Amino acid sequence: MPEKDKNTQEGPDIRSNLIKVNMGGDTMFVDPDQYKPQLDHQRELKRMHRKPKNPKPQEWKTEDYSKHKIADYKPFNFVDGEGVRCSLYVSGCLFDCPGCYNLAAQNFNYGFPYTQELEDRIIKDLGQPYVQGLTLLGGEPFLNTWVCLRIINRIRKEFGHSKDIWSWSGYTWDELQKEFVFEERKEENTMMKENVFTGCTIVATGKLQHFTRDEINMKILELGAKPGSSVTKKTNYLICGEKAGSKLAKAQALGIQILSEEEFLNMVVGYEWL
Numbered sequence: 001m002p003e004k005d006k007n008t009q010e011g012p013d014i015r016s017n018l019i020k021v022n023m024g025g026d027t028m029f030v031d032p033d034q035y036k037p038q039l040d041h042q043r044e045l046k047r048m049h050r051k052p053k054n055p056k057p058q059e060w061k062t063e064d065y066s067k068h069k070i071a072d073y074k075p076f077n078f079v080d081g082e083g084v085r086c087s088l089y090v091s092g093c094l095f096d097c098p099g100c101y102n103l104a105a106q107n108f109n110y111g112f113p114y115t116q117e118l119e120d121r122i123i124k125d126l127g128q129p130y131v132q133g134l135t136l137l138g139g140e141p142f143l144n145t146w147v148c149l150r151i152i153n154r155i156r157k158e159f160g161h162s163k164d165i166w167s168w169s170g171y172t173w174d175e176l177q178k179e180f181v182f183e184e185r186k187e188e189n190t191m192m193k194e195n196v197f198t199g200c201t202i203v204a205t206g207k208l209q210h211f212t213r214d215e216i217n218m219k220i221l222e223l224g225a226k227p228g229s230s231v232t233k234k235t236n237y238l239i240c241g242e243k244a245g246s247k248l249a250k251a252q253a254l255g256i257q258i259l260s261e262e263e264f265l266n267m268v269v270g271y272e273w274l
Ligand code: SF4
Pocket: 052, 093, 094, 095, 096, 097, 099, 100, 101, 102, 103, 105, 106, 138, 139, 140, 169, 170, 171
């Protein structure tokens, strides 16, 4: 059996087996079996004396790094912005700031996958009249845009602008503006081409991690494509989840393009940014 990834845990209560360590103003959650105070202290002293690694525009892309994972979710808190808030901590960050308050969450594979169940819970919690809004932090929200845009779009759909949304980020405002200008140019170039799925027939098979069957079919429709129930010569893409059976074999025999769920999501993230 492969060794379990120590950064990968299941369920929101991910800190229950970690110990809290405060060092030079940093708060970290570490595995007690692996914690070596002296070595960590030396490393931390070095880390405190260098600058964050801010990127050039478009140097870091969410589709290259994000694993769509969540480090933590904390409903009904008072510390991440104004009023009573729900806070979603996404996993993964490249800034590596001196004094980072959450080193473990710099790992893109840390935590647990963002699921429909979690999203429904966040929406339910935000529905409480005393909750002012959602805070996105991490990790780096702008390197996890698939997760963040998905929950933001749902909040706007369910609550309009009655709930506010905050984000804590390592990007400066100027850097975000430059990313945005780049994306606008990309939009001008790609609007005419539509997206890669427009007009295609797409079939999903197997157990998907992020979608029920109805949800994936809705997503396919949103992309201007047609969801299919069986694989035929007219099928353009097969999205394959776990335990895919005869549809996968048939798609392989017909030479149809097969996408894992991650590959499909990366292509959709590209489309949603356009
Ligand atoms: S941006 Fe935030 S999560 Fe990322 S390294 Fe800096 S303090 Fe840590």
